[in-house]
Amino acid sequence: MTTAQYAGKATGQARGSKSDPGTRPVRRRRPVRRSHGPVGHSRGLAYLLLLPAFLSVIFLLAYPLYLVFTLALNERVGINFLQTREMNFGFANFEMVLTDNRTWHAVWNTVVYTAGSIIPAFLIGLALALLLNRQFPARRWIRSLIFLPWAVPGVIVSITFLWMLNTSFGVVNAQLRNLGIISGEIGWYTDPDVAMFSVILPTIWKGFPFFALTMLAALQAIPATLYEAARLDGATKFQLFRFVTWPGIRGPAVLVLILQTLWVMREFDIPFATTGGGPAGATETLGLLIYDEAFSYFRVGNAAALGVLLLLMALAIIVFARGPLRKEYF
Amino acid sequence: MKRAARGQVMPFFSIVMITIIVLFPIYWAIVTSLVPTHIVLSRNPPLVPPLSAMSFQAYVDVFTREAIFHWLLNSALVTSGAIVISLAISVLAGYSLSRFNTVAQLAAGYTMLLTKMLPVSLIVIPFFVMFTTFHMINNPIALMLANSSVGVPFATWMLKSFFDSIPRELEQAAMVDGCTPLGALWYVILPLARPGISAAAIYLAIISWSDLIFARTLTQDPDRWTMPVGIQNFIGEYEVEWASLMAAGMISLIPIIILFILLEPFLVSGLTQGSVR
Numbered sequence: 001m002t003t004a005q006y007a008g009k010a011t012g013q014a015r016g017s018k019s020d021p022g023t024r025p026v027r028r029r030r031p032v033r034r035s036h037g038p039v040g041h042s043r044g045l046a047y048l049l050l051l052p053a054f055l056s057v058i059f060l061l062a063y064p065l066y067l068v069f070t071l072a073l074n075e076r077v078g079i080n081f082l083q084t085r086e087m088n089f090g091f092a093n094f095e096m097v098l099t100d101n102r103t104w105h106a107v108w109n110t111v112v113y114t115a116g117s118i119i120p121a122f123l124i125g126l127a128l129a130l131l132l133n134r135q136f137p138a139r140r141w142i143r144s145l146i147f148l149p150w151a152v153p154g155v156i157v158s159i160t161f162l163w164m165l166n167t168s169f170g171v172v173n174a175q176l177r178n179l180g181i182i183s184g185e186i187g188w189y190t191d192p193d194v195a196m197f198s199v200i201l202p203t204i205w206k207g208f209p210f211f212a213l214t215m216l217a218a219l220q221a222i223p224a225t226l227y228e229a230a231r232l233d234g235a236t237k238f239q240l241f242r243f244v245t246w247p248g249i250r251g252p253a254v255l256v257l258i259l260q261t262l263w264v265m266r267e268f269d270i271p272f273a274t275t276g277g278g279p280a281g282a283t284e285t286l287g288l289l290i291y292d293e294a295f296s297y298f299r300v301g302n303a304a305a306l307g308v309l310l311l312l313m314a315l316a317i318i319v320f321a322r323g324p325l326r327k328e329y330f
Numbered sequence: 331m332k333r334a335a336r337g338q339v340m341p342f343f344s345i346v347m348i349t350i351i352v353l354f355p356i357y358w359a360i361v362t363s364l365v366p367t368h369i370v371l372s373r374n375p376p377l378v379p380p381l382s383a384m385s386f387q388a389y390v391d392v393f394t395r396e397a398i399f400h401w402l403l404n405s406a407l408v409t410s411g412a413i414v415i416s417l418a419i420s421v422l423a424g425y426s427l428s429r430f431n432t433v434a435q436l437a438a439g440y441t442m443l444l445t446k447m448l449p450v451s452l453i454v455i456p457f458f459v460m461f462t463t464f465h466m467i468n469n470p471i472a473l474m475l476a477n478s479s480v481g482v483p484f485a486t487w488m489l490k491s492f493f494d495s496i497p498r499e500l501e502q503a504a505m506v507d508g509c510t511p512l513g514a515l516w517y518v519i520l521p522l523a524r525p526g527i528s529a530a531a532i533y534l535a536i537i538s539w540s541d542l543i544f545a546r547t548l549t550q551d552p553d554r555w556t557m558p559v560g561i562q563n564f565i566g567e568y569e570v571e572w573a574s575l576m577a578a579g580m581i582s583l584i585p586i587i588i589l590f591i592l593l594e595p596f597l598v599s600g601l602t603q604g605s606v607r
Contacts, residue, residue, distance in 0.1 A: 045511055046430035053423035053486060054434075057441055060479035064456035065448075071455070128348065136342040144594045145349050148356070151590045153540030155558040156579045159565060160355045163362060163572050171358055174374045205355065259446055266449035269542045273562050291451040295547065300455060307452030314447035325443075 072304035093301035094308075103306065105281060106289040110313070112196060113285050114265045117203040122257055124204070125211025130245070132212065133219045150209035154269025161202040162274055165189060189275055192282035199271050199283045203264065214256045215249050222248035254324045262314050286310045356583075363388050363576035371572065388573035389581070398578060400553050401560040404470065405539060405582070408556055411474035412538040413531055416481040420530065421523075423482075424489030425515055429498065438486060445483045453479070454547045461548055468554045476544040481537050485530040492526025493519065532593050539586060557582040 075088040097103050132143055149157070164172050165188035176182045188198040226244050235243065268287045271277065277284035277292065284292075286306060294303035318325065362370050365379045366387070392398055427435055457476050458467075466472040500522070501514035509517065520527070542558040549555055555563070561582065564575045 043430065043432070046426045046432050047434075049422040049426035050432070050434050052419040053438075053482060056419055056478060056482050060475060060482075061441070061445070061448075061453075064453055064460065064479075067456035067459060068452060071459075131341055131345055131348070134341050136345060140595070142345055142349055144591050146345075146352055147594065148587065148590060149352060151536050151586050152356070152583060153536075153542075153558055153586070155540070155542050155562050156359075156583055157355075159561060159575055159579050160359045162565065163576065164355060164358055166572075169371050169373070169375070169572075171375055171377070175377075178374065205352075262443075262447040266447065266451075268449070268451045269540070269558075273542065273565065287449050287451045290449060291454075291543070294451075294455050294458075300459075303455055304452070307449060307455070310449050310452065311447065318443065318447070 068304045068307055071300050072308050074301055093305040097302050097305045097309065102281070102284075102289065103309070106284050106286045106306075107309075107313070109196070109283060110265060110285045110287070110310075113200060113203070113267075113271070113283070114261060116196070116200040117207055117264050117267075118257070118261050121204045121207040121260070122211050122253075124208040125213075126215055126253070128208070128212040129215035129219055129249075132216055147209040147213055149205050150207075150213070152206060154206065154267075155273050157202045157206050158270050158273035161198070161205075162189065165198055165201075190279055192279050195275055195279055195282045199274050202274065203267065203270050206270070207260065207264065210260065211256060214252050218249040218252040219245065251324075251327070254321075258317065258321045258325060261317060265314060265317075266310065286313075359576045359579055362572055363580050365573075367571075367573050388577040391571075392574045392577045392581070395574070396560065396564075396578070397552060397555070398557075398560060398581065401555050401557045402581070404554060405556040405558075407470050408473045408477065408541075408545070409535055409538040411470065412477035412481060413534045415474055416478045416485050416534050417527065417531060419478070419482050420485035420489050421520070421527065423486045425493050425519065427486065427490040428493035438483070438490075442483045442487050445480060450480070450543050454543050457544065458547055466548075468549050468551050470554070472548050473541075473544055473556070474538075476548060477534075477538040477541055481534045484537075485534055488530045488533065489523070489526055492523055492529075496522050528593055532589055535589060536586060539582075 072093055073089055073091070075090040075092040128146065132139075132146070136142070164170055167173065167185050167187045167190060170188070172188070173182070173185045176186070186194060189195055222244065226248075227240060230240055230244050266287050267285075268291065271283055271285050271288050272291070275283045277288045286309070290303045290306045290310065293299045293306060361379055364385070365383050366385060369376070369379055369383055423438070426432070427438055454476070457472075457479075461467055461469070461472045496519060501509075501511075501518050504514040504518045505511065540558065541556070542562060545556040545559045546562065549559065552560075552563075557578075561575070561578050564570065564578065
């Protein structure tokens with residue numbers, strides 16, 4: 001087994017250099033064509049190994065998506081659609097959805113919720129990554145603890161914040177009273193003016209660790225010699241960040257920003273478990289509205305049409321960000 | 331020397347402060363679950379309650395009154411099933427994507443992007459339609475498959491990046507020595523890829539264990555619920571028992587915390603290479 005152990009060590013080193021974003025090879029420009037494969041490998045094997053994944057994508061992604069579009073374009077559709085299979089092709093669902101004020105309210109809420117969660121989470125993540133990149137005692141444990149919120153299930157995050165921000169008995173209202181900031185109580189989840197903030201807060205709490213994690217990895221890949229050289233040239237702290245740190249992490253930072261934006265746009269668990277869209281629709285995002293239409297009002301066609309709308313919004317972001325995506329993602 | 335020491339103390343201090351703030355919600359949930367309701371349920375709850383008041387009554391209550399044991403078992407079953415299914419698929423696919431330059435590589439990238447933007451509350455509708463047709467509502471296999479639909483693309487991409495870091499010469503050497511391609515994958519590459527596979531497994535575990543919407547929609551019988559559905563159903567009750575609710579939350583958090591702290595180093599190396607994408 002000694003050979004394998006040695007190989008494992010070599011792999012570890014190879015991995016260290018691999019995560020350096022500056023030197024990561026872009027696949028398209030790879031000098032050696034890989035299609036020939038190693039000795040004994042054949043193209044047939046390549047596709048054979050992909051077969052289970054292909055089947056799972058077909059049955060669990062492509063076909064369901066096809067169903068969504070069929071439902072969206074099917075007028076007067078019920079949930080037992082697969083049994084009846086009657087197709088009344090038309091755009092009535094879209095017409096109904098697009099002329100409903102509730103839809104546009106939900107679109108606006110989705111934009112506020114996404115931007116309000118992503119921007120603070122990104123800034124906190126960046127600051128933390130810079131802080132955690134230094135040497136300090138118990139680094140491994142502290143890093144684990146700070147990243148922990150990322151792993152906490154959305155429902156648990158929700159009940160914890162529901163309790164902390166409880167109007168009468170919440171610890172947050174009590175402490176704000178003790179500090180003299182408020183005199184009465186804030187209805188964090190019952191006041192339509194602050195409810196959105198109270199839904200965004202747990203989303204930030206669950207979201208910032210992932211930003212910190214990716215940017216920390218990018219920071220660790222910046223060679224220390226770059227900083228030394230810049231310092232020798234008399235760079236200030238700000239110049240160090242502007243000309244050494246930021247160029248080193250810009251690629252991964254922009255990529256994770258785009259992908260997390262797509263991810264939060266479709267977030268369901270936290271808005272659903274905290275407010276369920278209330279009070280008075282103040283926190284109703286598109287993700288919630290889709291679910292409500294399908295499983296509370298049984299208007300599956302409308303739900304599918306709303307889903308297509310949300311997908312189009314995500315697509316617009318992808319088209320808008322295609323430059324950095326192409327550079328960093330593929 | 332003195333300057334260096336001072337330069338280290340301030341960041342360390344601020345990091346400790348941040349850690350305390352970040353972990354406060356979890357701390358408060360634990361406190362609430364451990365002290366009698368009358369202490370916490372007050373206009374001005376003490377931030378550090380007296381140790382002598384501690385009791386595990388809420389945990390006893392939650393186990394005797396709710397079907398929490400069922401939910402835990404269901405969650406464990408669904409999560410392990412989803413991990414096995416997704417890993418079996420993604421190890422093979424990730425290896426293929428890493429070693430061969432096929433059209434599938436680009437397709438896999440786009441699929442990843444699609445799953446990132448696909449709303450779960452949308453995809454659950456066709457799942458509900460499909461699994462109703464196949465009479466698979468209340469069936470844990472439906473939940474395993476639904477969770478795999480989210481997990482497979484991520485895990486595949488993560489594992490592909492990890493396989494990329496393992497030199498191809500290793501399996502070439504094995505094949506020169508008479509190993510079949512699949513044998514080389516099994517005996518040479520998989521043992522080396524253990525950190526990557528662990529990271530993918532944790533990632534899948536966290537996704538499936540956290541899932542609310544699939545379980546809520548695709549199970550109707552309360553005995554078939556998973557932990558998140560059970561806990562979410564607590565909130566709907568007209569008078570919330572906060573101590574029991576927090577106790578239930580902490581019970582379902584313990585496995586995740588253990589997994590996460592044990593395997594966090596793998597996660598950092600594995601995640602940073604793979605699932606960022």
